[in-house]
Amino acid sequence: MHDLPQVPLPDDEMREAALARQLRLTKPAGALGRLEELSGWASAVQGRCPPTRFQRPTVVIFAGDHGIAATARTSAYPSEVTAQMVLNFIAGGAAVNVLARQAGVSVRVLDVSVDAEPDYLDAIAPEVASHRIRRSSGSIDKEDALTSTEVHAAFELGRVIADQEIDSGADLLIPGDMGIGNTTPAATLTGLLTKLDASKVTGMGTGIDDRTWMRKCAAVRDAMHRGRADLGDPITLLARVGGADLAAMTGFLLQASIRKTPVILDGTISGACALVADRIDYRAKLWWLAGHRSTEPAHTAALNHLDLHPVIDYSMRLGEGTGALLALPVLQAATSLLAEMSTFDEAGVSEQDA
Numbered sequence: 001m002h003d004l005p006q007v008p009l010p011d012d013e014m015r016e017a018a019l020a021r022q023l024r025l026t027k028p029a030g031a032l033g034r035l036e037e038l039s040g041w042a043s044a045v046q047g048r049c050p051p052t053r054f055q056r057p058t059v060v061i062f063a064g065d066h067g068i069a070a071t072a073r074t075s076a077y078p079s080e081v082t083a084q085m086v087l088n089f090i091a092g093g094a095a096v097n098v099l100a101r102q103a104g105v106s107v108r109v110l111d112v113s114v115d116a117e118p119d120y121l122d123a124i125a126p127e128v129a130s131h132r133i134r135r136s137s138g139s140i141d142k143e144d145a146l147t148s149t150e151v152h153a154a155f156e157l158g159r160v161i162a163d164q165e166i167d168s169g170a171d172l173l174i175p176g177d178m179g180i181g182n183t184t185p186a187a188t189l190t191g192l193l194t195k196l197d198a199s200k201v202t203g204m205g206t207g208i209d210d211r212t213w214m215r216k217c218a219a220v221r222d223a224m225h226r227g228r229a230d231l232g233d234p235i236t237l238l239a240r241v242g243g244a245d246l247a248a249m250t251g252f253l254l255q256a257s258i259r260k261t262p263v264i265l266d267g268t269i270s271g272a273c274a275l276v277a278d279r280i281d282y283r284a285k286l287w288w289l290a291g292h293r294s295t296e297p298a299h300t301a302a303l304n305h306l307d308l309h310p311v312i313d314y315s316m317r318l319g320e321g322t323g324a325l326l327a328l329p330v331l332q333a334a335t336s337l338l339a340e341m342s343t344f345d346e347a348g349v350s351e352q353d354a
Contacts, residue, residue, distance in 0.1 A: 012044060014044050018040040022040075024345070026344055026349050034311070038311070039051065047260075053336055054172040054332065056170045057104075057170070058107075058165050058173055059096060059100055059108065060173065060174070061321060063085070063245060064112040064244050065182075066137050066139075069180045069184070075206055076205070083116035085178050089178070090124055099326060103325055107176075107321075110161065112248050113154075114135070118132055131157050133150050137243035140219075142226075145240065145243045146243065148236075151242075155247045155250060157248045157251065158247070158248035158253075158254075159251040162251070162261070171261065171262075172261070172263070172264065175263065175265065175269075176322075177245065177249065177320065179245055182245065183206075183268055184219055184223070185241055186271070186272035187202045188220050188227060191220060194302065194305045196301055198221035201301055202217045223241045224241070226241060238276060246269065250273040250276045250280075254280060258284075262289065263287060264324040264327055265289065266319065267299055271298065271302030278306060288306075291325075291328075292314060311327035
């Protein structure tokens, strides 16, 4: 296990101050519903009341392929799609780019373990593959995803990327994902860490048919069998049945919490990585907000285990950080309402009788 600093706690005094201020605003108590709770979370993670709008939210997409997709035929798409989508992210043509532009958010993409020769980026953005751990991760139903050296390198890469973004001014982070086969290790990790059977955490991924789903269930079951002995060692578990992209995202989530920087989680992949990070330090989840609920069953299982409640539930399953980006304007609205609404005294409005 890495020698990691302990995750600090958000400021509960500021959370309480936010909820107290909500009672003085020109509205009936509780009338803003979940927005009031979100404003309290924002105050706690910012350490101030009222909170301010987040100024520099940043999406980081961790791209990587998984051998299980080819060997067990668990995906509806071939692995070359990942490299093509990395190019699409760079060109600004993916859903995450559209939503990020709408929200005024920057997007960074990393080729952590894409199943392609790294020179596919040479003419456009060679830096995207400059930290690559390996070409694709192993087929976890019958072999380890990573070596011990690789998993530590991937985990540290995620921490370094979080530091880079925070040091560059990011005040809120969103983890995105792209990778053919990545819901299989995500389901495996989720099943192991929530103690659910493979069939309860295996979904339809990119839109597979019933026969493919049965093969995917069998692959998750076999991978869970291989990983069960490593539940006491989260990093080794990532090497056994995770992948380079998932290990990097786990390090990213944990380091954000260590650096007191809030995170909006996205879907199934970030949910699985959050479970692993939570296993390393249970305080980390206090810095995370669940952006949405994916239609994948593993994601609901992860959110339930972490006791995180999604901001939106739009039946999405795209990944990339898209669900989290849709939740961001809701969070921004919650912070603005607490900061900018008048109190009863300021507006000269009579309060409700006790």
